[in-house]
Amino acid sequence: AQSVAQPEDQVNVAEGNPLTVKCTYSVSGNPYLFWYVQYPNRGLQFLLKYITGDNLVKGSYGFEAEFNKSQTSFHLKKPSALVSDSALYFCAVLPLGYSTLTFGKGTMLLVSP
Amino acid sequence: DTAVSQTPKYLVTQMGNDKSIKCEQNLGHDTMYWYKQDSKKFLKIMFSYNNKELIINETVPNRFSPKSPDKAHLNLHINSLELGDSAVYFCASSQGQLNTEAFFGQGTRLTVV
Numbered sequence: 001a002q003s004v005a006q007p008e009d010q011v012n013v014a015e016g017n018p019l020t021v022k023c024t025y026s027v028s029g030n031p032y033l034f035w036y037v038q039y040p041n042r043g044l045q046f047l048l049k050y051i052t053g054d055n056l057v058k059g060s061y062g063f064e065a066e067f068n069k070s071q072t073s074f075h076l077k078k079p080s081a082l083v084s085d086s087a088l089y090f091c092a093v094l095p096l097g098y099s100t101l102t103f104g105k106g107t108m109l110l111v112s113p
Numbered sequence: 114d115t116a117v118s119q120t121p122k123y124l125v126t127q128m129g130n131d132k133s134i135k136c137e138q139n140l141g142h143d144t145m146y147w148y149k150q151d152s153k154k155f156l157k158i159m160f161s162y163n164n165k166e167l168i169i170n171e172t173v174p175n176r177f178s179p180k181s182p183d184k185a186h187l188n189l190h191i192n193s194l195e196l197g198d199s200a201v202y203f204c205a206s207s208q209g210q211l212n213t214e215a216f217f218g219q220g221t222r223l224t225v226v
Contacts, residue, residue, distance in 0.1 A: 034214065043117070043203055043217030044156075088154060100146065100169050101215065103156040 002027040002095045006104035013081045014112050021076040021107045023091030032094040033074040034101065035065055039087045047089075050074060061085070081111045116140050119204050119218035126194055127226055134189045134221045136204030143208060144168075145187035146215065147179060150201040159202075162187050191223075199225045 003026045013019045025031060032051050036044040048059025055067045065076045074091060088108050092101040117138045126132050138145065146169075147159040161169035165181045176192045187204060204218040 036217075038154075041219070043219045044205075044215075046214035046216070049214060090156065100158045100161050102158075106154045106156075 002031070002093055002098070002102050004091050004093050004102055004104035006089075006091055006107045008107050009105075010108045010110060012110050012112065015083050016080050019078050019081045019085070019109065019111070021089050021091075021109060023074045023076065023104060025072050025074065025091075025093045027093055027095040029096045030069075031096065033065075033067060034092040034094070035059065035063070035074075035076050036090045036092060036103075037087045038090065038106070044090060047076070081109075083111045083113055085109060086111045115218075116216050117204055117206055117218040119202075119221050121221060122219065123222050123224075125224045125226060128194055128196060130194050131190070131192045132194060132223070133191070134202055134204075134223075136187050136189070136218060138185055138204075138206040138216070140206055140208070140216060142206035142216070143184055144206060145181065145184070146205040146207075147187065147189050148203040148205060148217075150203060150220070152200070156203075160187075160189075194223075194225045196225050199223055 005024045034049045035047040038044045047063050048057050050057045050067045058064045063078050088106045090106050091104040120135050144163045146161045150156050159173050160179045162181045178190045181187045201220045201222050203220045205215040207213045207215040
């Protein structure tokens, strides 16, 4: 069975510092990988996805993610955090042969001024 | 214009009642979904429809019945509401089932008292 792990419930970072939100997955084959962000009282918004090709994927709002097949990880990164980045971040996988996303439990990112 | 819209945004009702949540997307997508987000923010797929046909029906009580009158609409009807049904319900849509990002509505917060 496929699964997604986001080991941190919360990540705290100061504005201007780099941020990393971790994600590892356990699926058979090569999955499609996604990051979504949820702002308070809002639905999820797509940030970026990895399908194939370059392991470094660039997405919305200056975010990027690095696919590491050997470590089965897909960590979300940003070089310089903004207070407005504070939100709940979800990693998701779409295994081959499946038609719906499996989400991680989410990581709350708090960026302090 | 809102891409995926759900109504109502908030719904408070008593145990045993029957209620419906409506969802409409104006993106021309052919696949729509219902997700449930519990109090711990965990997201789980409930149903997936492709071109008005049920594709995915996860382990959901049969008190929950989705209805898709056309591919732009996917409504969720819930019979005999229980306290445990309290959650935020998200509608989403995508073009095709694979390899594409999903667009989410803002959610319906259902509270059963």
